[in-house]
Amino acid sequence: MGGMIFDTHCHGYWKGLGDRQAEVRRNMLEAGVLRSVQIGADYASSLDALALARDWGEQTWCTAGLHPTDCQDCAPESVPGWMEKLGELARRNRDKVVGIGETGLDYYHLKPGREEAGKRVQRVFFAAQAELARRLDLALVIHTRDASADMLALMRTLPIGRAVIHCYSQDPDFARALMELPGEIYFSFSGVLTYKNARSVQQTARELPLDRILVETDAPFLPPQSVRNRVSVNEPAFTRHVLEFLQTLRDEPAGEVERAVWDNSNRAFRIPGQPAP
Numbered sequence: 001m002g003g004m005i006f007d008t009h010c011h012g013y014w015k016g017l018g019d020r021q022a023e024v025r026r027n028m029l030e031a032g033v034l035r036s037v038q039i040g041a042d043y044a045s046s047l048d049a050l051a052l053a054r055d056w057g058e059q060t061w062c063t064a065g066l067h068p069t070d071c072q073d074c075a076p077e078s079v080p081g082w083m084e085k086l087g088e089l090a091r092r093n094r095d096k097v098v099g100i101g102e103t104g105l106d107y108y109h110l111k112p113g114r115e116e117a118g119k120r121v122q123r124v125f126f127a128a129q130a131e132l133a134r135r136l137d138l139a140l141v142i143h144t145r146d147a148s149a150d151m152l153a154l155m156r157t158l159p160i161g162r163a164v165i166h167c168y169s170q171d172p173d174f175a176r177a178l179m180e181l182p183g184e185i186y187f188s189f190s191g192v193l194t195y196k197n198a199r200s201v202q203q204t205a206r207e208l209p210l211d212r213i214l215v216e217t218d219a220p221f222l223p224p225q226s227v228r229n230r231v232s233v234n235e236p237a238f239t240r241h242v243l244e245f246l247q248t249l250r251d252e253p254a255g256e257v258e259r260a261v262w263d264n265s266n267r268a269f270r271i272p273g274q275p276a277p
């Protein structure tokens with residue numbers, strides 16, 4: 001099976017994937033999934049993502065970041081120290097680190113009784129990572145769940161350069177509002193796009209300009225519909241299922257969609273050796 005498919009968001013170091021890397025990589029190549037960005041979710045996993053990007057060689061990159069659910073127990077005063085560490089990791093590994101994140105807002109996973117404090121800390125960490133991404137000229141990888149209004153309000157005030165809304169799960173209105181912001185914003189669709197109850201996500205994927213669309217797995221989470229009842233662990237190879245589903249939603253010829261999404265992915269992360277727009 002040929003293909004030029006780019007999994008723009010996965011966690012290949014995670015339990016269930018990291019312990020069977022040879023097989024995971026073989027499956028990717030067979031499915032035409034040639035490139036991936038390994039995503040950090042806290043400092044330790046950012047190091048894991050970097051190690052994987054080095055192990056897997058030329059076709060693999062990574063990000064460094066602090067996920068909103070992981071930082072809500074941190075003190076806001078610890079932010080400068082964390083940014084120092086993330087920034088240093090990114091600067092020392094310029095050839096591999098192509099983004100800051102995943103960061104963002106997750107109001108679904110708040111601690112009972114500490115909701116407002118949790119939201120506040122998430123906002124502080126998100127703002128700091130947005131500024132770091134801008135300063136280092138890296139893509140900002142955004143996770144947003146049950147927090148669209150606050151996310152929009154924050155993105156309107158922050159210095160957003162290039163950003164990827166990962167695992168897009170909202171309706172077309174949210175995408176339209178984001179499209180009005182000045183930054184270079186991309187929308188990455190995961191296995192969620194293929195789910196039966198995801199009509200408004202599918203509508204968003206139909207409406208967006210093709211040059212803003214990416215695909216991802218978020219592996220090991222969220223297997224696409226077509227494999228959901230036979231596997232519990234998602235893997236980068238299944239990016240192909242997301243792309244194929246996207247192709248059924250779009251009016252453009254399938255080959256054109258595949259080519260555009262590949263080009264978008266390289267552009268969004270300014271993959272070395274790829275021309276900037």
Ligand SMILES: [Zn+2]
Pocket residue numbers: 009011039102218
């Ligand atoms: Zn993720």
